[in-house]
Amino acid sequence: MTAPTLFHVAILRTLLIVAALVALESNRLEAAAPEPTQKIASAAAAFLDTLDDTQRGKVSFAFNDAAQRIRWSNLPVSMAEHRGLRMGDLKANQRDAVMNLLATTLSKMGYEKVVGIVESDEVLRKQSPKGAPPFGRDEYFISFLGKPSATEPWMIQFGGHHLALNITIAGEQGVLTPSLIAVQPAKFTLDGKTIRPMGRETDKALELVQALTDEQRKQAILGSQMRDLVLGPGHDGETIQPEGLKTSTLNEAQRKLLLELIAEWSGIIHDTAATAKLNEIKANLADTWFAWSGPLEAGKAYFRIQGPTVIIEYAPQRLGGDVTMHIHSMFRDPTNDYGKKFAGK
Structure with missing residues (x-):
């Protein structure tokens, strides 16, 4: 076997240094x-x-x-x-x-x-x-x-x-x-406990619409009939014309109710990401809309919250008889579905 030359030794030393630097960089990133x-x-x-x-x-x-x-x-x-x-x-x-x-x-x-x-x-x-x-x-x-x-x-x-x-x-x-x-x-x-997985969404939405003034409610309510999801599965990239009440007209107490309602969706992810998302939505609250379609009863009406970076839809379903027992909802960001702003896709 040929003895290693100084050149071979230098190459080996370089490779070891590069490997060490790569490991250090990986550790730094982690x-x-x-x-x-x-x-x-x-x-x-x-x-x-x-x-x-x-x-x-x-x-x-x-x-x-x-x-x-x-x-x-x-x-x-x-x-x-x-x-x-x-x-x-x-x-x-x-x-x-x-x-x-x-x-x-x-x-x-x-x-x-x-x-x-x-x-x-x-x-x-x-x-x-x-x-x-x-x-x-x-x-x-x-x-x-x-x-x-x-x-x-x-x-x-x-x-x-x-x-x-x-x-x-x-x-x-x-x-x-x-x-x-x-x-x-x-x-x-x-296990002896009453479970309502979407109970807070249902109750907070009714609390919000009941907290509106008569004039605000006239703007928010689109009709007496329930609607179904507009941007459900298979509707990526589509848009909705904003309808209802512009939330810039809400007072402080009403805005608090609205943000608590939004947080039922934005707050599903871990707290760090949830806080960032809710802050983003807050920054655009003046250009956000709240719409209601259906009776003023818990779980019996469609509602939608729509802003530059959020669309939330809530739609009771007739299948099964009691519409309050069957609920569909969607959470979207028209600017960042699938994280396209951060993932480059």
Whole structure:
């Protein structure tokens, strides 16, 4: 074997130095990553570590996979294609890892809301006749677009019937839009407790419309009939003409009620991202609109909140008979759905 020359030694020394610098830079970036993002990336990695190669292949998609990005729906899984890993096909430790990821990514309020929606679907499964579409906590899917990272953009998708979370993580940024939040039954009993996963949204909306003056209410109410979602699944990139009451006319107490209502959606994601989003919405409150369509009763009317960076729709559904027991809602940002401002997509 030929003895190493001074040239070879110099090359080796250079390679070692470069490797050390790369490692230092990687550590610097990880250290610089905001704490929530680092925790989310770590929770995602912990989940991936529980999977075999086949499962990793099923759960992972390219970040620029446009087809998967928009493959979400309100419908039962037998009526709409879902890809990723089905919760019912996972082992107990794998399911626990998914729920830990959601608990890390969402706020306490948001996590409880999501768990409540999933549990309501389990109630629906037990109440449904033989031959009905598959419902229940097994029928939800998890997928990733891109590789979980504390610094590079990637997405978490979690959803099934009445739930579609599209969460983009891009460095310090966390984006929850577009997401569909729905429930049936909207009220049920679990372990002796009454659960209303979307109860606060329902009650706060009525409180807001009742707090309006007669003149404000005339502007806000569009009619006596309920409407359905305008920008639900399959309507990415579409626009709505603002209608109703311009919220620049609200007094301080009314604005507080409006922001508390908005926070039921913007506050689903972890607190750092939720605070940033709500502050962004506050900055545009003078150019935001509130519209109501239907009777002045809790859970029986459509309402919409629309501003430059937010569209929230709430729409009771007639399927099932009692409209107060079946609710659909959407949370969008017309400027930043799928985190396009931060992810460069």
